[in-house]
Amino acid sequence: MSPEKPIAISKPAIRNHPCIPASSCPPPAVPLYSTVKVENGAATYTCDTGYELFGSGTRKCHDNKWEGKLPYCATNVALNKPSTQSSVSTKNPAGPKLANDGDMSTVGEKPVCTETKVENSPWWQVDLLQTYEVRVVKILTRGCCGHQPLHDIEIRVSNSSSLTGSRLCAWFPGTLEDGAMKEFACAYPIVGRYVSVQMVGGDGSLSLCEVQVFSTQELSVGMCGHFDDVVSILRNCYEFHLQGGSRRNAEEHCEKRGGLLAYNVDRRTLPFIGSELTRRNNNNQLNQGLVWIGATLKRGIGPGRRGWFWSNGENIASSQLLWGEGQPNNYNKQQNCIVLDQKLSWMFNDFNCDLDYLPWICQYEPVRCGSPDVSENSTLVGKDFGVLRTVKYGCPVGSVIQGDAERTCQKTGFWSGTAPTCKHVDCGSLRHIANGKAVLRDLRTTFNATAVYICDTNYTLVGEEARRCAKTGFWTGQEPKCQLNFCGTLTPPVNGSIQLEGVKAGKDAVYSCNRGHALIGVARRKCMLGGQWTATAPTCRYVDCGKPSPPENGNINFVNNTWDYQSIVTYSCNNDYTLVNGDVTRTCNERGVWSGREPECRIIACSPPPIPNGAYIKADGSQLVNVHSSVEYGCLSGYKLMSGDLSRTCLKSGLWSGTLLHCQLVDCGRVPPILKGEVKYMNDTTTTLDSVIKHSCINGYRLVGSETRVCGADGRWTGVSPKCEEIRCEPPDVAPNTTVLYSNNDRSSIDSFKVGSSVMYKCMAGHIIEGVALRNCLPSGQWDGTDPPTCHYVDCGAPPSIQNGEFHAPTTHYGALVEYRCHNGYRLSNGAERRLCLENGTWSGSDPACVEVLCPEPPQTDSRLLVEVSSYNAGSVASYSCQEGYQIVGEFTRVCRPNGRWEPPIIPTCSVIDCGRPDLIPNGRGLLVNGSTTYNSHVEYECLHEKISIGETLRVCLANGTWSGREPLCVDGGSDQANDVDNLRLIPQYDEQTSSSIGISLAIGGLLLISVLIGAAWIWMKHKPSPPVNIHARARYVGKNHISSPKNNYQSTTQRPPFDAASMAEYANVTPPPLPPNHPSSQFVTFNTPPIALQQQNLYNDNMYDNSGDSSQPIYANIQEVQEQTHHV
Structure with a gap:
């Protein structure tokens, strides 16, 4: 590799901060909700709209460092929040709300400041509705009028409304100036919900014109968008639209601006919203005292379709429905919307949704986040702070970012993550390597710097060519080496030779041996960096595998007529045999062993003969068949031969001669049903060749045509389809004095009758039937029985008379009925009340008799009750009386009725005679x-x-x-x-x-x-x-x-x-x-x-x-x- 020329660069300029001076200080830190402007070595801070700066607004660069403490921006979180105080002075009954109403006046025609009674350690407290990190509290005192000056002030923060156990934020032992704003900074940020101001050290009256509590953990109204009347509380934005309209107007107004009618109004937000409505209603702008919010009642069926729901679709739990007194009172089921009602202290009231004159409250999520905070020596890329927008942080050259390199403005109006910091990293200089050197590309050793290694001539780099300064402060990778890049000459082995590609690094040397010799060792060696060949030199050794024997029923052929290293032999078999379980060709290898397996010669056999569908073979079809053997085929029942050979032979090729048999199924199909009949398939419902079917008719029908049919080779059933003809009986014979009743026939006429029809014979009055009364039409078309029944007249004669009674018998022939009655005072006994003239000419049952009716002995339920009875027959009277001193209660007499019972049924009783109280006598x-x-x-x-x-x-x-x-x-x-x-x-x-x-x-x-x-x-x-x-x-x-x-x-x-x-x-x-x-x-x-x-x-x-x-x-x-x-x- 040729040496790389180093790249000479100058010291980089800082250009990733918007206002960085040409000085030696790093980019200054910027607190949350603020921006910075750097000019002439000074950094000037400005807070976002709605936030106030605390601390010095300017910092100067001195000795490469920024002087002073970083300021911060905070917003007042106490404005219009619920407040209370230890007491209310009768001189100023306006109450505690004057201290956080936003009015900065100290004097006025109306009370503008709170005032307690003169008492020991008076106090005032505000509920912030959620916990905040409290940093600063400001107090504005009364401006005049002789009120006792404030002194010995304690400011405390707590998570409870009780002053006991609260933490001290600040203490002022002196006297506060009248009409002035005094700022109290907590020694450290204190997290709490309640902030109290108390005057301690004795009796006095506490008067506050305004109290402001500042925190960095709340949104300002500037993040809510550009609306006419908007406030921010608990990280939500509320717009108060005082011009009235319908609920639909309200919904459209809020949705058009990206919001909804106020939702999730709970016990924390309702007091704040109520105070805001009260403040806005000073001029009676809310003349009705009713305000729309986003809650409606659904009356559907199923989850999510029934109950109260917020405008964002969430179901309102019953505990979240803050009803006013006497609510809800859904009149006529028409009050399906919730309003805030001033008469109910702004609590919930259910109202008709059709009103068109009410004001409303819109609720919005923040549209942007405040200016993000930036750590010192880091920079910010991006100026769009809208919701879901992302900003990126950067560091100066040589520094590494630690923390979140990207932050997103969330829907809550707060930035995700925290501001990252920049750490300066220097990996130090690199040492030179043997036979080479390291070169810095950008002439630095700080974070992300790169070093490149270069080797001397005839040397090659082994390892990574470049290394980078990592954020850990160390160079990446390992130090490379420069190694020599050619090797020396090689000597061929005995009985062998070398084929050399070259002697430079990366070239190969290939070894080989003479005939009959085997290479022992590595056949290929490579020239490596450093001048060395890989592995060691191989050797060549003579190898003899021995002469192999031919297989049984076969022969062996030596191709080279030798059996030493790399010699080859081939195998073959005799006629009608084939080579199996081994290799046809084998080679003598370097271990002195013939390669592969020794084969065998086995007689040729064909695989089991295939049996096509619908065919069979006249042999065991599961066994192999030797060469020249034959098998015989045939078609199964129901199939006919279409093509192929009925006999096939096993050939030397191991295959069967001829072609495979093709037997086609003959299927005549199912015959159509016949009317009033059925078809029975005699071969287990099959319809193939030679199958048989039988036709039959239902009861009342006879078969006309062939009863049995066979499936022929042509795929058709023999004969023609038969028919079922109805069987009917002629009208039956009827004897004299006989009537007939037909049933189960299918025709109204009596000309013919279907099988199963019935005829019932009945005799005229006084006649009895002889023979079978019921005859049926048989499948033969004849009525069962031989002759029809006949009717003979029967007379029982006059029935016997009865003493003390009478009978009634209009007729005396067969089937006539006689009824017996007894005279008054007698009842029927020893026989039936009715008797029937039987078929044998006698009256049924036995002769009845009339016996006299007697009542039982009348009971005496009371020992004082006396009864006298003359007799016990019907009409007799039982007279009742009582012992002396008692009188009858009930009837004096009871009569024996013809039914054998005393009437009336209630037995009288005796009650003692009572003379009542005697008269008084004078004196x-x-x-x-x-x-x-x-x-x-x-x-x-x-x-x-x-x-x-x-x-x-x-x-x-x-x-x-x-x-x-x-x-x-x-x-x-x-x-x-x-x-x-x-x-x-x-x-x-x-x-x-x-x-x-x-x-x-x-x-x-x-x-x-x-x-x-x-x-x-x-x-x-x-x-x-x-x-x-x-x-x-x-x-x-x-x-x-x-x-x-x-x-x-x-x-x-x-x-x-x-x-x-x-x-x-x-x-x-x-x-x-x-x-x-x-x-x-x-x-x-x-x-x-x-x-x-x-x-x-x-x-x-x-x-x-x-x-x-x-x-x-x-x-x-x-x-x-x-x-x-x-x-x-």
């Missing part, structure tokens, strides 16, 4: 003795204190449901006239039987009775007694209840202690003696007074009553037990 009390008002119950009367009774004080509930006697009277009386009063008590009591006599006597004794009553009252008032206090008084009992308490143990008196609550308590839990058999005669029982402790128990129930003037207070009582009982008197 007295009544006591139900056994707590009951039913039959034989007793009521005991007694008069109140200082009253005496006139009349019987004991009354009984009678069987007629009334109380016996009359109520007694309670009148005033004295102790001196006790006997007179007692005599009055002896006025006899009359029952109902003597009431008429009493009525007559009342008129006569009226004056006497009145005078007695007046006198008794006067006497009692004059001698009013005191109540006795005898704890061993006698008591009279009826049943178990206390009646009276006499004055002494032996003499009855009408004086009784008052029956108020206190006195009645003495008789609580008293068990009386048993009721005497001759009650209500007066008997007495003495007893001791119960202990005073019993007075504290509740003794009263509805069994005691009085008429002491307050009828609303019943005082019925039962005395349950006698604590101490004495003897009977």
